[in-house]
Amino acid sequence: MEVRAQVSMTFHLDKCIGCHTCSVACKNIWTDRKGTEYMWWNNVETKPGTGYPSKWEDQDVYKGGWEPKGKSIGLKVTDKFRGLANIFHQPHLPTIDDYYEPWTYRYNDLFDSPAGDDQPTARPVSMITGENMDINAGPNWDDDLSGSEIYAKNDPNFAALSDGEKEALFEIERLVFFYLPRICNHCLNPSCVASCPSGALYKRGEDGIVLLDQNVCRAWRFCVSACPYKKSYYNWSTGKSEKCILCYPRLETGQPPACFHSCVGRIRYLGVVLYDAEMIEQVASAPENELVDLQKEMILDPHDPEVIAQAEKDGVHFSVIEAAQKSPVYKFLKEWGLALPLHPEFRTLPMLFYIPPLLPVLGHVEKGNYNVDVENYFGSLDKARLPMKYLAKMFTAGDETKIREVLEKLLAVRMFKRAEQVDDIDQAEVDKMLEKTGLTPEMCEEIYRLTALPTYEDRFVIPPMHREYAADALMGDPYSFKAEAGIGGFKDRPERGL
Amino acid sequence: MTFSEFMFGVFPYMCIIIAIIATTWRYVTDKFSYSSLSSQFLENRDLFWGSITWHYGILGILTAHLVGLLIPDSILWWNMEPVRLYVLETTGFVLGLMALVGIILLIIRRFSSSRLKVVTSNMDKLLYVVLFTQVLTGVLTAIFYRWGSSWYSSFAVPYLWSILELRPNVSLVDNLPLTVQIHILNAFFLLFLLPFTRLVHMLSVPIKYIWRPHQIVRWNQRKQILGPF
Numbered sequence: 001m002e003v004r005a006q007v008s009m010t011f012h013l014d015k016c017i018g019c020h021t022c023s024v025a026c027k028n029i030w031t032d033r034k035g036t037e038y039m040w041w042n043n044v045e046t047k048p049g050t051g052y053p054s055k056w057e058d059q060d061v062y063k064g065g066w067e068p069k070g071k072s073i074g075l076k077v078t079d080k081f082r083g084l085a086n087i088f089h090q091p092h093l094p095t096i097d098d099y100y101e102p103w104t105y106r107y108n109d110l111f112d113s114p115a116g117d118d119q120p121t122a123r124p125v126s127m128i129t130g131e132n133m134d135i136n137a138g139p140n141w142d143d144d145l146s147g148s149e150i151y152a153k154n155d156p157n158f159a160a161l162s163d164g165e166k167e168a169l170f171e172i173e174r175l176v177f178f179y180l181p182r183i184c185n186h187c188l189n190p191s192c193v194a195s196c197p198s199g200a201l202y203k204r205g206e207d208g209i210v211l212l213d214q215n216v217c218r219a220w221r222f223c224v225s226a227c228p229y230k231k232s233y234y235n236w237s238t239g240k241s242e243k244c245i246l247c248y249p250r251l252e253t254g255q256p257p258a259c260f261h262s263c264v265g266r267i268r269y270l271g272v273v274l275y276d277a278e279m280i281e282q283v284a285s286a287p288e289n290e291l292v293d294l295q296k297e298m299i300l301d302p303h304d305p306e307v308i309a310q311a312e313k314d315g316v317h318f319s320v321i322e323a324a325q326k327s328p329v330y331k332f333l334k335e336w337g338l339a340l341p342l343h344p345e346f347r348t349l350p351m352l353f354y355i356p357p358l359l360p361v362l363g364h365v366e367k368g369n370y371n372v373d374v375e376n377y378f379g380s381l382d383k384a385r386l387p388m389k390y391l392a393k394m395f396t397a398g399d400e401t402k403i404r405e406v407l408e409k410l411l412a413v414r415m416f417k418r419a420e421q422v423d424d425i426d427q428a429e430v431d432k433m434l435e436k437t438g439l440t441p442e443m444c445e446e447i448y449r450l451t452a453l454p455t456y457e458d459r460f461v462i463p464p465m466h467r468e469y470a471a472d473a474l475m476g477d478p479y480s481f482k483a484e485a486g487i488g489g490f491k492d493r494p495e496r497g498l
Numbered sequence: 499m500t501f502s503e504f505m506f507g508v509f510p511y512m513c514i515i516i517a518i519i520a521t522t523w524r525y526v527t528d529k530f531s532y533s534s535l536s537s538q539f540l541e542n543r544d545l546f547w548g549s550i551t552w553h554y555g556i557l558g559i560l561t562a563h564l565v566g567l568l569i570p571d572s573i574l575w576w577n578m579e580p581v582r583l584y585v586l587e588t589t590g591f592v593l594g595l596m597a598l599v600g601i602i603l604l605i606i607r608r609f610s611s612s613r614l615k616v617v618t619s620n621m622d623k624l625l626y627v628v629l630f631t632q633v634l635t636g637v638l639t640a641i642f643y644r645w646g647s648s649w650y651s652s653f654a655v656p657y658l659w660s661i662l663e664l665r666p667n668v669s670l671v672d673n674l675p676l677t678v679q680i681h682i683l684n685a686f687f688l689l690f691l692l693p694f695t696r697l698v699h700m701l702s703v704p705i706k707y708i709w710r711p712h713q714i715v716r717w718n719q720r721k722q723i724l725g726p727f
Binding site: 218 | 536539540546550615694695698702705707713715718
């Protein structure tokens with residue numbers, strides 16, 4: 001056992017209202033520079049939909065992530081020798097057109113146009129070339145467009161559905177969608193790190209944040225191809241890749257990342273978890289149906305004295321262990337078993353977990369009318385508008401029983417609270433549901449509180465990032481004034497080389 | 499000092515010294531600027547034909563030049579048999595043509611897309627001129643002054659060694675055809691341009707990738723930190 005700490009995340013999809021506040025908070029802080037206009041380190045997608053970049057989940061096209069090779073796994077996009085041979089032209093690199101061409105408008109024309117018969121207009125111009133352009137794609141072009149022939153229909157996750165099931169989703173009365181906010185998953189087995197020929201990407205030992213050292217990056221762009229979530233981006237202007245840094249400068253000063261902090265629906269939880277680093281290869285190489293369970297198994301119990309002793313031996317600071325004990329992520333993931341990784345079959349062991357949406361399950365259509373069943377208020381999962389298969393394709397590598405388990409737990413909590421507060425559900429029914437899902441009334445209460453009434457401190461349990469150790473490493477002199485160290489970085493503006 | 503003494507005896511040293519100092523300086527002070535500055539993200543299809551032919555062609559040719567520089571006698575021995583000479587010359591010629599076709603495709607690509615114009619600096623344009631000249635003079639030499647592999651080994655290589663051994667022997671190249679002289683001088687000019695252009699990406703061949711472990715973890719410091727538990 002080798003214990004390491006990982007800052008980990010949980011997004012509660014039932015709470016996401018798709019407002020894109022997270023995306024805008026992130027963009028304003030990190031990607032409003034030249035060459036980064038098209039990047040959305042945080043983006044929100046409508047599912048079913050094609051997402052950003054278009055159809056990113058289709059790894060037959062993008063070749064992201066890992067695939068089993070022999071007893072272990074190998075990168076899908078390349079291996080070490082193929083990587084060097086393909087370095088002059090990468091066969092599977094997405095181009096700007098797979099994302100979208102960023103644009104702005106000639107606003108000045110509105111003011112500077114000479115008087116005439118027509119209203120002046122602000123024409124869209126490309127932020128790359130500055131030329132006039134027609135806008136035909138954007139970062140959230142499929143927003144709320146469930147049922148669309150162009151976007152929703154091309155969702156790669158529909159591969160799991162039969163034609164009949166697919167058709168049913170496009171009947172106007174049955175249209176259904178939910179939102180999927182995405183950031184870098186800060187994986188335990190990151191394929192971006194593994195693919196970088198220069199070794200520019202790395203995982204921070206203390207907190208597991210995956211970063212990219214731009215002084216080492218030489219623009220080979222393999223991280224862009226290798227990341228199955230397409231969360232590593234190429235800055236065409238500086239000739240360096242960039243990615244979500246989980247706002248580490250904010251974390252280091254005790255603030256949650258901007259997208260977490262600004263989240264209107266308060267869907268985001270952040271906390272540290274302890275995991276067994278020796279299991280990484282074994283778990284990542286496991287058969288597809290075991291991936292979810294094994295990844296959970298890797299996450300260690302921060303209350304277990306044995307784990308604590310080993311953690312201290314492996315250099316995890318006790319304050320971080322304390323934070324791990326209070327981590328909301330640990331509760332959702334391990335104690336309650338409500339959170340699932342996004343596309344575990346990519347085998348990168350993502351550390352951003354999602355609580356799948358129950359909301360579309362609630363209603364169903366009967367005789368052409370949308371109907372909330374009053375007799376059986378919460379309906380049944382079998383009447384779900386969104387097929388279990390679809391959610392299973394996204395969150396459990398196709399295993400419907402696992403997604404059903406989670407949704408049943410979410411249903412149980414709702415029934416428990418309804419019985420308690422409205423008192424129109426038979427207690428026997430609630431007990432039956434609790435027994436089936438293995439939840440206790442105390443757990444239901446706690447889940448309810450952390451879901452519906454969490455405070456800032458409940459949602460974000462940020463471990464002390466111990467800048468003083470980093471400062472020691474930076475400055476060499478342990479007795480120096482720590483604030484002198486700064487955060488390192490660049491003295492000059494990071495600009496495109498000659 | 500005659501003009502040719504200056505060009506073949508002094509100019510190479512100026513280029514070499516400036517290249518070494520400036521490359522080191524750039525690496526130490528501005529690592530951020532080291533990049534292949536790939537434009538594949540903005541234009542993908544034409545790059546395939548240009549970049550692949552160019553890079554494999556020029557790398558093959560450069561390797562051939564290097565081998566000739568290191569073991570000129572073996573090249574001469576190899577060329578004693580006409581068949582072997584033809585094989586070597588044909589290989590070199592094909593690689594040279596690949597490089598020539600590649601650089602032409604790349605130049606056309608570079609100026610046919612408005613997106614690429616945005617990421618093309620003046621240094622890039624200069625580099626295209628110099629690289630094109632270099633490859634063109636090389637291919638012309640191969641066509642008109644045969645057999646290049648033999649006299650490269652007997653004239654150019656001794657000259658290059660005389661430069662490297664700090665006793666430049668200008669007489670070796672003084673009477674070579676103008677095309678060849680341009681080829682030699684342009685090569686030194688390219689060396690001079692190295693630290694001032696995107697050519698520096700040549701120096702970051704990621705060969706270490708082959709033996710490094712897949713995952714990289716950076717620690718501030720890793721030691722046992724005992725707490726109150």
